[in-house]
Amino acid sequence: xxxxxxxxxxxxxxxxxxxxxxxxxxxxxxxxxxxxxxxxxxxxxxxxxxxxxxxxxxxxxxxxxxxxxxxxxxxxxxxxxxxxxxxxxxxxxxxxxxxxxxxxxxxxxxxxxxxxxxxxxxxxxxxxxxxxxxxxxxxxxxxxxxxxxxxxxxxxxxxxxxxxxxxxxxxxxxxxxxxxxxxxxxxxxxxxxxxxxxxxxx
Amino acid sequence: xxxxxxxxxxxxxxxxxxxxxxxxxxxxxxxxxxxxxxxxxxxxxxxxxxxxxxxxxxxxxxxxxxxxxxxxxxxxxxxxxxxx
Numbered sequence: 460x461x462x463x464x465x466x467x468x469x470x471x472x473x474x475x476x477x478x479x480x481x482x483x484x485x486x487x488x489x490x491x492x493x494x495x496x497x498x499x500x501x502x503x504x505x506x507x508x509x510x511x512x513x514x515x516x517x518x519x520x521x522x523x524x525x526x527x528x529x530x531x532x533x534x535x536x537x538x539x540x541x542x543x544x545x546x547x548x549x550x551x552x553x554x555x556x557x558x559x560x561x562x563x564x565x566x567x568x569x570x571x572x573x574x575x576x577x578x579x580x581x582x583x584x585x586x587x588x589x590x591x592x593x594x595x596x597x598x599x600x601x602x603x604x605x606x607x608x609x610x611x612x613x614x615x616x617x618x619x620x621x622x623x624x625x626x627x628x629x630x631x632x633x634x635x636x637x638x639x640x641x642x643x644x645x646x647x648x649x650x651x652x653x654x655x656x657x658x659x660x661x
Numbered sequence: 662x663x664x665x666x667x668x669x670x671x672x673x674x675x676x677x678x679x680x681x682x683x684x685x686x687x688x689x690x691x692x693x694x695x696x697x698x699x700x701x702x703x704x705x706x707x708x709x710x711x712x713x714x715x716x717x718x719x720x721x722x723x724x725x726x727x728x729x730x731x732x733x734x735x736x737x738x739x740x741x742x743x744x745x
Contacts, residue, residue, distance in 0.1 A: 511680040566714045569706035
């Protein structure tokens, strides 16, 4: 019989608010995502200049991951990363498209182009924490707790990973939303489809 | 030339998203890549686009980039000799 798995910790970033394990740790009234993300960066006292070069989705992915991983002692660094969203990298795709729309002013930006995939944020987290683990990014219409449950449980039960950093990081227009959790063999809240949905909708 | 150097520093900070730096942090002779300002290969491509977009200079031979982008001084010299 497979071991029980637990949601060791979780965080949510949305609507100018940051929640970490049920506690609102930051609330702002900033009008745009860029300022909101920077305020989280400053709040966490991060010192990682590469942050400022990331696109919005990668910033959101990186910040949510930092909230979870910042104070955790990572033993074997075998943390798989499994994220999903509905907008893929559309926000950055649009920005890049703008730079190549006009043939008379055709200046494609290399630093924008490198972020025109949603899984780049996973790469940023892996680089930051020196993880060489399993990772995947999926695009669904909406948060898919059932898929996450089976995919991530399988990673743990087949020993492909010691932990899984899973969740939903989505950025489209004015909608920025992250729900990220750490899956572990230890904890209090059992890893179930129902509990995932409960936390996501909280 | 001094105005151009000042302008280059401002453009580099803005275009390369060096939000934790200001103009006074960049010396005219500072090495821009590697141990200097720590710029990377994507930044190098972005500088090539910047020269084209803002100064009308196309770098046909990317190998020349290493000496052109060595410092603010070398960039300013190259631009003043080649701008349209």
